Amino acid sequence: MQVEDIDMINDSKNPSPAHLLDPSPEQIRSWANAAVELMAEYLGTIRNRRVYPYTSSRQIRERLDSSLPKEPVNFDELLHTFRSTLIELSRHNGHPRMFGYVQAPGTAIAAFADLLSSTLNANLTAWRSAPAAVEIERLTIDWIKQIIGFDRDAAGLFVSGGSMANMAALAAARRAKAPPEIQNKGAQSCAKALRVYASEETHHTVAKAAALLGIGHDNVRLISVDERYKINLHELVAAIEEDRTAGHLPICVVANAGTVATGAFDPLSQIGEIARRFNLWLHVDGAYGGFAALAPSARPLFASIGEADSVALDPHKWLYLPVDCGCILYRDPEAARATFAHEAEYTRVIGQEADEAFAFWDYGPELSRRFRALIVWMLLKGVGLQALSEAIEKDLACARHFETLVQNSEDFEMLAPVELSIFCSRHLPAGLKRALAAASPSVREKIEEQLDAHNERLLLALQRDGSSYLSNARLRGRFSLRGCVMNYRTTLRDMEILLDDLRRVAAQL
Structure with missing residues (x-):
């Protein structure tokens, strides 16, 4: 291949497959700048977003072009889809009140590491x-x-x-x-x-x-x-x-x-x-x-x-x-x-x-x-380890703070002790709480089932509300509102907001 042929392949105006798969350094910088700007905007505003989108599978599919792509689209169009569909209709795991499951928020430095890892391949x-x-x-x-x-x-x-x-x-x-024969002949x-x-x-x-x-x-x-x-x-x-x-x-x-x-x-x-x-x-x-x-x-x-x-x-x-x-x-x-x-x-x-x-x-x-x-x-x-140590210690403190808030409340109770950063509780509406306290053993199970159903409705309503997000667990047969603090953005105030959100949503049931 002649030098001029190589130059033609690397020409940013040449629409050849090689140009699309092997863009010039200038093109890579242009893409990177646009992507990093979107990344910075997203991470900088994540606290202000709903934790979970109010959406449906049909709504998401309608926003996506389902036709098999035969021709390339502009990189800006790809970022537009990422912004308008993927960001807007995703659960935001980096949100400080995303307490569902055991979910880490990710970090900016790791996002760049992922980019470099894929670059080296x-x-x-x-x-x-x-x-x-x-x-x-x-x-x-x-x-x-x-x-x-x-x-x-x-x-x-x-x-x-x-x-x-x-x-x-x-x-x-x-x-x-x-x-040892299991290794060769099977169980x-x-x-x-x-x-x-x-x-x-x-x-x-x-x-x-x-x-x-x-x-x-x-x-x-x-x-x-x-x-x-x-x-x-x-x-x-x-x-x-x-x-x-x-x-x-x-x-x-x-x-x-x-x-x-x-x-x-x-x-x-x-x-x-x-x-x-x-x-x-x-x-x-x-x-x-x-x-x-x-x-x-x-x-x-x-x-x-x-x-x-x-x-x-x-x-x-x-x-x-x-x-x-x-x-x-x-x-x-x-x-x-x-x-x-x-x-x-x-x-x-x-x-x-x-x-x-x-x-x-x-x-x-x-x-x-x-x-x-x-x-x-x-x-x-x-x-560094010191910053990670402090962040994890703060997560533990946030879970203990929520436990204390619940223990000092009249309308919630803990269903398990907090040992690390997971907290399990349930809402006790005044009427059901009084009925439970006065119930005979034969009636108590029916009231417990009503509490399970109430807290399940509360969980779904909280998730749809979008301000805070919990998941669920079943402990000794009882439905639990379960949360896990695993986020360096989460503060003690976020735990108080969570309890406020639960009360506000419960009042609307």
Whole structure:
């Protein structure tokens, strides 16, 4: 190809496919300036927006051009659609009163990291595929181990989220504690049913992983919880002993470092002792609460985290990062390698030193992997642990403040104690509150059902109102208004506004 041909391809006026796919630096700067201006405007006004749009699937589809695009449109038109449809008709997860689910707000520095990661387009299969990016991930994993107080020699990698982290952990537990022939011949080769133990408050992804791994959904034994929604240790021991007597094979116990319904933190030290006594793999699901280790008031909860065989974490939760960025840590790297390492000529590493022969595919289920580590690395380097520690501590304080507001009120009550940043309450209309206090046991359940229905209506009305957003949970059979503070923008005043919003909306029911 001649030089003039190359110049023609790079000519900004040339409508060739190469021009559209490989724009000039000037064109890239023009797009970037427009996109960053929109980003700055959005983040600068997010507090003033409705948390949730009042919209429908039909309304959104009507705004989108459904025809298969054969010709390109101007970049400004793409941004117009983003502004007028995606921004206006989305739930705003960065809003300070977005308390639904376990949702991080994202950060500006991570948005730029995402842009740079996609620009480099590194595929972190192995060191040879992305040398510098792999070293960034290994370094960042080392930092995370230090943050939560985990074994410095542990292995780990970034995955899509807690679902994949829990699945990888159960796969490693199965390989370590079940007969080795299962790895090649499948679960049917084992005459004994494999058993996994977890509290009834454990995230459903554990049972889902067990089903997909051939352990079986029904072989996850859900243990009852105490008055603070922590696993019942006596029942756990009894269940393990019962299964051993029945000829089953216990392999794993899952402890929660913050449940998603109430934020309860299981007693890691006692569960670790039980795991050692019965030779079980101890997995800690810290997808929600793991990074609370950065908050001084929560740090004592993590004193025994080093006893875990594996830990699931979600930087895209309490490091405030955008999805998708989860993490799995294994205390024994060889246990992970025994689970995931496979040889194939296509991927065989030839003639390199040990560090350069490193491959992430030996520690997890994925081969192709995006450069997730960059958003974590840039956040930790660009923001620092002190700022993150203060932000997480403030989240905890906001949840406790709401708990105090409710405890001092006449028209609301807490349905679970606040341990981290999740708060569960319900509204008590005066008439139903009086009826409940005077009700006989036979009548009480009917009034409770009326309260459940009332609070469910209140939740839907609050979400449609748009000023604040809560989700729901069912605790000991009762419907709960559930919220989670996970946002550096949230203040104590926002918790007061939430309670005001609930009262205002309830008065309109």
